[in-house]
Amino acid sequence: MATKLLLTFAICRLIVTVGLTLEPTELLRLGLTVDPFDVESASVDFGLMTKVEPLAVLRPSSAKDVAQLVKAAYESSHGFTVSARGHGHSINGQAQTGTGVVVQMSGVGSGGKPRVWGGDMYVDVWGGELWIDVLKSCLAYGLAPKSWTDYLYLSVGGTLSNAGISGQAFHHGPQISNVHELDVVTGKGELMTCSKEQNPELFHAVLGGLGQFGIITRARISLEPAPQRVRWIRVLYSNFSAFTKDQEYLISLHGNQKFDYVEGFVIVDEGLINNWRSSFFSPRNPVKISSLGSNNNGGVLYCFEITKNYHESTAETIDQEIEALLKKLNFIPTSVFTTDLPYVDFLDRVHKAELKLRSKGMWEVPHPWLNLFVPKSKIADFDRGVFKGILGNKTSGPILIYPMNKNKWDDKSSVVTPDEDVFYLVAFLRSALDNGEETQSLEYLTNQNRQILKFCDEDGMKVKQYLPHYKTQSEWKEHYGSKWDRFQRMKMKFDPRHILASGQNIFTPTFLSSSNMMVMDIPIPIKQKARESIDF
Ligand code: FAD
Secondary structure (H helix, E strand, O other), X not given: OHHHHHHHHHHHHHHHHHOOOOOHHHHHHOOEEOOHHHHHHHOOOOOOOEEOOOOEEEOOOOHHHHHHHHHHHHHOOOOOEEEEEOOOOOOOOOOOOOOEEEEEOOOOOOOOOOEEEOOOOEEEEEOOOEHHHHHHHHHOOOEEEOOOOOOOOOEHHHHHOXXXXXXXXXXXXXXXXXXXXXXXXXXXXXXXXXXXXXXXHHHHHHOOOOOOOEEEEEEEEEEEEOOOEEEEEEEEEOOHHHHHHHHHHXXXXXXXXXXXXXXXXXXXOHHHHHOHHXXXXXXXXXXXXXXXXXXXXXXXXXXEEEEEEEOHHHHHHHHHHHHHHHOOOOOOOOOEEEEXXXXXXXXXXXXXXXXXXXXXXXXXXXXXXXXXXXXXHHHHHHHHHHHXXXXXXXXXXXXXXXXXXXXXXXXXXXXXXXXXXXXXXXXXXXXXXXXXXXXHOHHHHHHHHHHHHHHHHHOOOOOEXXXXXXXXXXXXXXXXXXXXXXHHHHHHHHOOOOOEOHHHOOOOOOOOOHHHHXXXXXOEEOOOOEOOXXXX
């Protein structure tokens, strides 16, 4: 009874706030919930920096539920927004909305199980499915998707709305390059199937489209035979140009004589080498940066991370293949660290770190992350100015760096990347702590992110943000450059009332003036919790 009252109260609030003309019974029919737990969890994200409460939450059990809601929003005389939320792993409130309904795509009871088509080598998955569950379903058939993210507790719809990248992207392209077909609910509430052949404009717009053109309810993802095991190798460099030369060499290789995964990270302070991503190193043999020549290099080291997949039947040749590849690289000779593990454990490696951080209360802290695509021609300037300059030998989380080949990205998709054949992902994946250490505070790290962006701008580097975050439309126009006109045209075609994914702050819903939007969608900063120390 109490729940029903709460529901009616909140629906009335929804009606009053956005002036809906729908009857409360109609909204009940749409299956909206205002369960305080659902509303609370939909109002925050992994970034933990802003809070925006939706008016209600929908937990759909099918694409039809999603279409019904979006159609109601599109046809209502005043309008309300609809934001799909995958697993809420955005940083800056991209899946939040204060002027409408959040559609909670991930979670129990949504969508249906992945359906593997072994003969055709693809899998059909619900848009809110987590990649870990896609992997498990495919492995039952001895198959697996080709392109990954480092962390698997992300939703298919969420990563395909950005790009989805990891160390396989140099070869297979991002996840958006490995999709055959999508079902999408557009901003008019129409459920459409699209692919390169069928409704291609919608298909390309949605891939990397930041949720602006439709809600992905099904994705058909390309598969390959799953490897059984992975040889995982880390080698260290003190010389940045040797490091990038070797990374670029490895991503230029084709065929079998190559590694399957190429990433890397920057080590600017000694504590970090035994951190989050380096449970890998033997604790009985901790690495001393000072013993590896980083002192002559502004205290900075670079770790190259590579893997070779194999099947137990080819285990005999794996050592020779790896040795032949490593021979061509110029890392510090005493710095080879190797481990061997099942494929699934390698792909799911970050989850182990998550559990460790959660147990220490270090997961649910603010994450002022910054992800940049840096053109190859500017990466040495970036090293000098940022890794050896702005960071000042202090960091508060991993800094990834790895190159990708532009020809593996389809320029028709909505993502923007630098205009060079090779570009780097540089990802500052930092956690803010309120432990009295100024360099770990949210304010300090946010300010440092601004300095990094300013430095890139003043140096004319033409970097592009990945998982972009801007506050004004003119910044978005600059981000999209020559793609802006098409982006805007597709928005007019597929979401003419600008009701979808308003948390991205690209378009103002047409039922709100910009000033109204400011009042209703204003994020509340989340207060930092005090922590004693950062200890990964
Ligand atoms: P959400 O944050 O819930 O949503 C993101 C955006 O997509 C929102 O605008 C939302 O409205 C929209 N959206 C969500 N679902 C749909 C849908 N079904 N249809 C249409 N639009 C939708 N990214 C990488 O590329 N590589 C990595 O290795 C990587 N590692 C990560 C590790 C961690 C620990 C975290 C927190 C993030 C990582 N990311 C990585 C970033 C990740 O790809 C983004 O956060 C992405 O948004 C996916 O998260 P999500 O599924 O929770 O989406």
